Amino acid sequence: MGFNKTRLLRVLLALFFIFTLNFLIPRMMPGDPLVFLMGEDVVLDPGAMDELRVEMGLDQPLWRQYIRYWGRIVTLDFGYSYHYNQKVSALILSRIPWTLGLMLPVILLGGILGMVTGTLSGWKGDSRLNRGFTTLNLVIYSTPPYFLALACLYVFSVRLELFPLKGFMDSGTLPDILHHYFLPVLVLTAFFASRNFLLMRGSVRQEKKKWYVLRARSMGIHGPRLVFGHVFVNAALPMVTMIALDFGFLFSGALLVEIVFSMNGMGILIYEAVLSRDYPLLQGIFLVITLMVVLANLAAEICYHRLDPRLRIQ
Amino acid sequence: MKAQKRKTRGAFLMLAWLLVAVFAGMIAPHDPSRRFEPYSPPGSRHLLGTNDMGYDILSELIMGTRISLLVGLATAAVATLVGLAAGLAAGYSGRFLDEILTGLIDVFLMIPRIPMLILLSAFMQPGALTLSILLGLLWWPPIARIVRSATLQEKKAAFVESAVCLGFSRPRILLGEILPNIMPVVKAKFLMTFASAMIAEASISFLGLGNPLLRSWGRMLYTAFNKGGLIHGMYWWILPPGFCIAAVVVTVMATGMALEETGRSPKREVLRP
Numbered sequence: 246m247g248f249n250k251t252r253l254l255r256v257l258l259a260l261f262f263i264f265t266l267n268f269l270i271p272r273m274m275p276g277d278p279l280v281f282l283m284g285e286d287v288v289l290d291p292g293a294m295d296e297l298r299v300e301m302g303l304d305q306p307l308w309r310q311y312i313r314y315w316g317r318i319v320t321l322d323f324g325y326s327y328h329y330n331q332k333v334s335a336l337i338l339s340r341i342p343w344t345l346g347l348m349l350p351v352i353l354l355g356g357i358l359g360m361v362t363g364t365l366s367g368w369k370g371d372s373r374l375n376r377g378f379t380t381l382n383l384v385i386y387s388t389p390p391y392f393l394a395l396a397c398l399y400v401f402s403v404r405l406e407l408f409p410l411k412g413f414m415d416s417g418t419l420p421d422i423l424h425h426y427f428l429p430v431l432v433l434t435a436f437f438a439s440r441n442f443l444l445m446r447g448s449v450r451q452e453k454k455k456w457y458v459l460r461a462r463s464m465g466i467h468g469p470r471l472v473f474g475h476v477f478v479n480a481a482l483p484m485v486t487m488i489a490l491d492f493g494f495l496f497s498g499a500l501l502v503e504i505v506f507s508m509n510g511m512g513i514l515i516y517e518a519v520l521s522r523d524y525p526l527l528q529g530i531f532l533v534i535t536l537m538v539v540l541a542n543l544a545a546e547i548c549y550h551r552l553d554p555r556l557r558i559q
Numbered sequence: 560m561k562a563q564k565r566k567t568r569g570a571f572l573m574l575a576w577l578l579v580a581v582f583a584g585m586i587a588p589h590d591p592s593r594r595f596e597p598y599s600p601p602g603s604r605h606l607l608g609t610n611d612m613g614y615d616i617l618s619e620l621i622m623g624t625r626i627s628l629l630v631g632l633a634t635a636a637v638a639t640l641v642g643l644a645a646g647l648a649a650g651y652s653g654r655f656l657d658e659i660l661t662g663l664i665d666v667f668l669m670i671p672r673i674p675m676l677i678l679l680s681a682f683m684q685p686g687a688l689t690l691s692i693l694l695g696l697l698w699w700p701p702i703a704r705i706v707r708s709a710t711l712q713e714k715k716a717a718f719v720e721s722a723v724c725l726g727f728s729r730p731r732i733l734l735g736e737i738l739p740n741i742m743p744v745v746k747a748k749f750l751m752t753f754a755s756a757m758i759a760e761a762s763i764s765f766l767g768l769g770n771p772l773l774r775s776w777g778r779m780l781y782t783a784f785n786k787g788g789l790i791h792g793m794y795w796w797i798l799p800p801g802f803c804i805a806a807v808v809v810t811v812m813a814t815g816m817a818l819e820e821t822g823r824s825p826k827r828e829v830l831r832p
Contacts, residue, residue, distance in 0.1 A: 258662065259669040531677075
C-alpha cells in the first residue's frame with residue numbers, strides 16, 4: 246500500500262492507549278467499580294451484587310481483568326446496558342446509521358463549499374465583501390453548533406412553523422424525511438464549511454506567495470485554471486488529514502445537534518446514557534467513536550499517499 | 560483592517576469581558592441566588608425575565624461570564640504549559656526523545672476530545688477547576704506540535720549557535736534565546752485554546768454534565784432547552800446565553816488570528832484551533 250509505517254504504528258498505539266484508558270477509568274475512580282460498570286440506576290441486593298462482581302471478574306487481579314477486557318473488545322463485545330436491557334453493541338448498531346446519514350451530506354457539502362469559498366477568499370485581495378464573508382465564517386465557527394441549531398429551531402420551527410419540531414420523520418416518505426433533515430443538515434453544513442473555509446483561506450494565502458504560482462503565471466496560466474488547477478490542489482492536500490481528524494469533532498457536533506432536534510440517533514443515546522448514568526453504554530459509545538475516528542485517520546493516510554505524487558518518490 | 564489594528568481592538572474587547580467577569584457581582588442587577596416569580600417575561604424589573612426557578616436571567620448571564628472565562632483561561636494555561644514543555648523538549652533534544660514525544664502528540668491528537676470529555680465528566684462530575692485541568696490535558700497536543708516545529712526552525716538560527724558556542728546552559732538557551740522568539744506563536748495558540756475550551760465547556764454543560772451549581776452559559780442553555788424555554792417561545796431565555804458564548808469566543812479567536820498574522824508563524828502550519 247505504500248504508506249508511512251511509523252504512522253500506522255502510531256494509529257495502532259493510539260487505539261491501544263485509548264482502549265486501555267477506557268479500561269482504567271471505571272476501575273480507578275473513587276467508589277465501587279461495580280457501580281461504574283453497571284450504571285447508577287441499577288439497584289440490587291448485596292448477594293446479587295457479589296455474584297455479579299464475580300461474574301464480571303472484579304474479584305480478580307487487575308491484569309487478569311485487563312486480558313479479559315481485551316478478549317471482549319476483540320470479539321466486539323462492548324458490554325451490556327442494564328438500563329436498556331440490551332447489548333451495548335446492538336443499541337449502538339441500531340442508532341449509528343441515522344447519525345452517519347446525517348453526517349454524510351454534511352461532510353460532502355460542507356467540505357466542498359468551505360474549501361471552494363475558502364480558496365476564493367484566500368486568493369482574492371482584501372475587499373469589503375471578502376472581509377465580511379470571512380467575519381461571517383468566523384462568527385459561525387465560534388458559535389456552538391447546538392446553539393445555532395436551537396436558534397434555527399426557534400426561528401424556523403417554533404415561530405415560522407416552516408419545519409417540523411423534532412425527529413427524523415413522521416410518515417416516512419422521502420419528502421417527509423428530507424423535510425426533517427433539512428435544518429440539522431443546514432446547521433451542521435454551515436458549521437463544518439466555516440471551519441474548512443478558515444483553514445483553506447489560511448492555506449491558500451500561504452501558497453499564493455510561492456514560486457510555482459509565479460512560474461505558472463509566466464507560462465500564461467491564469468484565472469480559474471491557475472487558482473483551481475494549481476493553487477487549490479497544493480493547498481487542499483494537507484486538508485485531507487485535517488478532515489479526517491475533524492471527523493471526531495464533527496461527530497461531536499452532530500451528537501449535540503441531534504439532541505436539539507430530538508433525532509433518535511447516537512446523540513440522544515448519549516444524552517439518555519448521561520441522564521441515567523448508564524456507564525457501560527457511555528463507554529461503548531466512546532469506543533465506537535474512537536474506532537471510527539482512528540479508521541478515518543487511517544483512510545486519510547492512505548488517500549494522502551495516493552493523492553500526493555511527491556510522497557511516492559521517497 | 561490591518562492585523563495590528565485588529566489585535567489592539569481584540570485586546571481591548573477581551574479586557575472589557577475580563578472586567579465584566581471581575582466585577583460581575585456589582586454589575587448584576589439582582590442577587591443571582593434570590594428567587595422571584597418564575598417564568599416572568601422581560602420587563603422593567605427583570606430586563607431578561609426570570610427562569611423556571613425564578614432567578615433573574617440577566618444577573619445569571621452576567622455571573623456566567625466568570626465561569627466561561629475562568630475555565631477558558633485555566634485550560635489555556637494548563638495546555639500551554641504542557642504544550643510548551645513537550646514542544647521545546649521535542650524540538651531541541653535529540654532524535655530519540657523527539658520521536659517519542661511526536662508519537663505521543665500524534666496519539667493524543669487522535670483522541671476524540673469531546674466524547675472523551677463526556678465520558679470523564681460522567682464519571683467524575685468535575686467542578687470548574689477539575690474540568691479545566693481535564694480540558695488542558697486534552698488540548699495540549701496542537702500547542703506542542705506548533706512549538707516543536709517553531710523550535711526546530713529557531714534551533715538552526717545563528718544566534719542559537721552562538722549561544723551554544725558561548726557555552727550557555729540548555730535551560731538558558733531554551734528559555735532565554737528560543738522561547739522569546741517563539742512567543743508570538745505561543746500567544747496565538749493560547750488564545751485559540753482559550754476559545755475552544757469555552758466552547759467545550761458550554762457543550763459539556765449543555766449535556767447537563769459537570770457541577771450543577773455552576774450556572775455557566777452552557778448550563779443556562781441546558782435548563783432553557785429542557786424546562787420548556789424553547790417550546791414556550793421564551794427567546795429571552797434561550798438566545799442571550801448563546802449569543803454571549805459566541806461573542807466571547809469570536810473576540811478571543813479573532814484576536815488570536817490577528818496575532819497569528821502579525822507574529823512569525825512556522826511554515827506550512829495552518830490555523831488549527
